[in-house]
Amino acid sequence: MDDADNTLEARVPAALDMLRQRGERVTKARRAVLEVLDGTEDHLNADEIAGQASTKAPGVHRATVYRALSTLRELGLVSHTHVGGAATVYHLTFLEPGRQRGGHAHVQCTTCSRVIDVPSDVLDPLTTRLQRDLDFRLEPQHAALLGICAACRATQPMT
């Protein structure tokens, strides 16, 4: 509860309020999922969320986690990112209206599978152009961008 970096403290209670507001029920499973997501910087996949949630709420089932994530996503509380060929990862959507940085985009190395976070503004030119040319609203963090990182390129002499 160190008040250092949390203008956005109490995200879990706020999310639970949102649930109630929308007429959704506040259940042990949903609370556990939110707490897990609130308690990590990493992007976790459904399995990992289920694992961690089990310690908070014994018995939560994978299927329930998927359903909870689906509901929370529909409400805009949770976002997910498709990573290349692997399980989708989830993270809490920032709730603060003023703080709509939209998070960072994800760049993933196809060789070592490492995910690198990049500031979302790297994608701004692309976002702008897609919107202008195609009226397409890009969601920069919704899919990981793939390529080869410096380390792996050093190993592989492929151009």
Add this chain to the structure above:
Amino acid sequence: MDDADNTLEARVPAALDMLRQRGERVTKARRAVLEVLDGTEDHLNADEIAGQASTKAPGVHRATVYRALSTLRELGLVSHTHVGGAATVYHLTFLEPGRQRGGHAHVQCTTCSRVIDVPSDVLDPLTTRLQRDLDFRLEPQHAALLGICAACRATQPMT
């Protein structure tokens, strides 16, 4: 053999030659996969490739198609694109050295799942910046970019 648009004609024979050069065997299944990919503008997933290949070479098994695609990918003859939450799609890599446009990137609507091809130069600023800042070599067509298309945005009042 209309010489209009094919400085890159005869891609299948060229690919088969490449196989032989590398000591890989030229089999019915591999030839069928190459022919299917050569005969379409679309990006097909493994299942669709297997389906179409079956008409050319009856009996080709899905597993064989996966293995063939894997081999062809390792040789650089085939590329694949991860699309959001759906089966990976494959396409023939352009063989002509002079014609290395790298194809187009793919933009996919998360609502209607439609895939829109965009010229790869839309991604150039991003590619450049990632290379400069992170020494990361982006493969623009390796993953589809996700967002919401104009049509679906009209339907959904979501910001």
Add this chain to the structure above:
DNA sequence: CTGCTTGCAAAGTGTTTGCAGGCCC
């Protein structure tokens, strides 16, 4: 002939769904 490739089946992920019972409101 040698052994790379295939066909088949089965297992392995990741995710969804039908149903009966349980808990939130």
Add this chain to the structure above:
DNA sequence: GGGCCTGCAAACACTTTGCAAGCAG
């Protein structure tokens, strides 16, 4: 107490793998 949510199991979609037989070189 009504009905949304959950747990469970089973199904589903996509992909990989072990093994014996087949065909390319």
